Amino acid sequence: MAVRGRVGPAGGRPSDPGRADTLSALSIRRSLVLMAALDGWDVSDEALTKTYEFDDFRAAMAFMSRAAERIDALDHHPEWTNVYNRVTVRLSSHDVGRVTERDERLAEVLDECADAETAAPGIDTFGHDPAAVRCWGVENGLLDDEAAPLQQETFTAYHEAAQGPR
Known part of the structure; x- marks a missing residue:
């Protein structure tokens, strides 16, 4: 991969536009x-x-x-x-x-x-975005923090809260 750039005054713009770009x-x-x-x-x-x-x-x-x-x-x-x-x-x-x-x-x-795009295999997401379910789970005390694994129970609770019982 080539690393390109320019050296010059603040903002990285060359002071002399005619000179070749170089890297420090x-x-x-x-x-x-x-x-x-x-x-x-x-x-x-x-x-x-x-x-x-x-x-x-x-x-x-x-x-x-x-x-x-x-x-x-x-x-x-x-x-x-x-x-x-x-x-x-x-x-x-x-x-x-x-x-x-x-x-x-x-x-x-x-x-x-x-x-954060995906849920674990085998979990029915009910079509809900795992990231939204994760945030809701933390806010509602179902998950300790945003790093906690998503479980089926969290998706089910979110779905029921959003859509009503299945």
């Missing part, structure tokens, strides 16, 4: 650390990019919906596109023209949202 040793080290920390992300000074692939369109849209609330809470929004079962994400802090800690944190949040 610090920039290269930071990019290598990010590549190790952010699994599956392509890293450059300008942006972090990743394509998530899901089982189908519905799962891809559920991921985007799951992520929306957390994205708003961070007040840092991605460039993203959806084509059937794929969501391609590009993260960059446009105000400074480079990748910042805000982008790194958002990448971690998106990975967490993608990982």
Whole structure:
């Protein structure tokens, strides 16, 4: 993977637009650390990019919906596109023209949202989003925390609360 970027005054913009872009040793080290920390992300000074692939369109849209609330809470929004079962994400802090800690944190949040996509095999989800069930389970005392495994009882209770008894 090529690591590209530019060196210049604040914001990473070159002071002389005619000169060739180069990377500082610090920039290269930071990019290598990010590549190790952010699994599956392509890293450059300008942006972090990743394509998530899901089982189908519905799962891809559920991921985007799951992520929306957390994205708003961070007040840092991605460039993203959806084509059937794929969501391609590009993260960059446009105000400074480079990748910042805000982008790194958002990448971690998106990975967490993608990982929360599925329930264990054999559990009837009743068509509900596991991430929504997990949050509801924590709020209603059925789960100790968001890392607790989802059980059939949690999905059943959520379904009955949302839809009425089965």
